[in-house]
Amino acid sequence: MGNLVEIKRISKNYFNKKALDNLSLNIEEGKVLGILGPNGSGKTTLIKIMTGLLRQSSGELLIDGHKVGVYTKSIVSYLPDRNFLYNWMIIKDALNFYSDFYYDFDEKRAEELLHFMQLEKNMKITSLSKGMMEKLNLILVLSRKAKLYILDEPIAGVDPVARDQILDAIIKNYDSNSSMIVTTHLVRDMESLFDDVAFLKDGKIILEGNAESLREEKNKSIDEIYKEVFSN
Numbered sequence: 001m002g003n004l005v006e007i008k009r010i011s012k013n014y015f016n017k018k019a020l021d022n023l024s025l026n027i028e029e030g031k032v033l034g035i036l037g038p039n040g041s042g043k044t045t046l047i048k049i050m051t052g053l054l055r056q057s058s059g060e061l062l063i064d065g066h067k068v069g070v071y072t073k074s075i076v077s078y079l080p081d082r083n084f085l086y087n088w089m090i091i092k093d094a095l096n097f098y099s100d101f102y103y104d105f106d107e108k109r110a111e112e113l114l115h116f117m118q119l120e121k122n123m124k125i126t127s128l129s130k131g132m133m134e135k136l137n138l139i140l141v142l143s144r145k146a147k148l149y150i151l152d153e154p155i156a157g158v159d160p161v162a163r164d165q166i167l168d169a170i171i172k173n174y175d176s177n178s179s180m181i182v183t184t185h186l187v188r189d190m191e192s193l194f195d196d197v198a199f200l201k202d203g204k205i206i207l208e209g210n211a212e213s214l215r216e217e218k219n220k221s222i223d224e225i226y227k228e229v230f231s232n
């Protein structure tokens with residue numbers, strides 16, 4: 001299989017702060033990549049560049065062979081780390097909003113996921129807890145038939161039971177022809193999802209590879225490797 005995403009020597013500076021430092025990374029078709037790093041390591045910056053919300057200061061990024069733009073936005077489904085729905089909406093409005101906006105939105109899948117996550121279509125957006133809101137955003141993102149799914153901290157605000165539920169939903173609904181990027185620092189909860197992992201520190205990849213091979217090579221879980229890498 002080829003690479004769906006090719007990141008070549010990307011740097012991003014915010015004034016005098018280097019958020020990404022000459023970073024190169026590939027994401028294969030059909031693979032789930034975990035981008036793992038502590039607060040401030042550059043995860044969100046990298047994702048914002050992939051989704052076209054920010055521009056890199058230097059370097060090149062290709063998604064399905066294209067620079068970030070109209071085409072790449074049409075094949076990338078993105079879960080931002082903040083809410084983008086309106087307060088007047090009920091869940092049904094949110095589904096309609098998405099379905100009007102994205103031609104690849106699969107309403108049937110959205111309804112199945114709502115049921116699975118125990119959310120009702122007539123619930124008001126303003127009545128949802130933080131965790132319920134995360135579930136709804138995830139449902140909207142996973143219901144698109146995209147080539148690349150990007151989930152930025154998908155389980156950060158939910159309790160352990162909901163975490164398992166969300167993980168299950170991702171695993172069950174993930175189309176094996178698509179690729180997925182998941183950023184997190186909650187490595188233990190998410191590690192079963194990853195085919196590949198990249199450890200990000202100060203805007204640089206300091207370790208990357210196939211998750212299973214890394215576990216075998218170091219005789220440790222990805223969570224244990226993460227703690228080792230970031231404890232000093």
Ligand SMILES: Nc1ncnc2c1ncn2[C@@H]1O[C@H](COP(=O)(O)OP(=O)(O)OP(=O)(O)O)[C@@H](O)[C@H]1O
Pocket residue numbers: 014015017018019037038039040041042043044045046
């Ligand atoms: N708009 C900005 N202006 C200046 N510096 C910024 C800006 N956004 C991010 N940074 C800096 O860039 C670095 C990387 O930030 P980024 O948000 O990408 O990290 P992160 O890994 O997503 O962190 P977190 O896990 O806390 O969300 C940090 O040092 C941060 O302070």
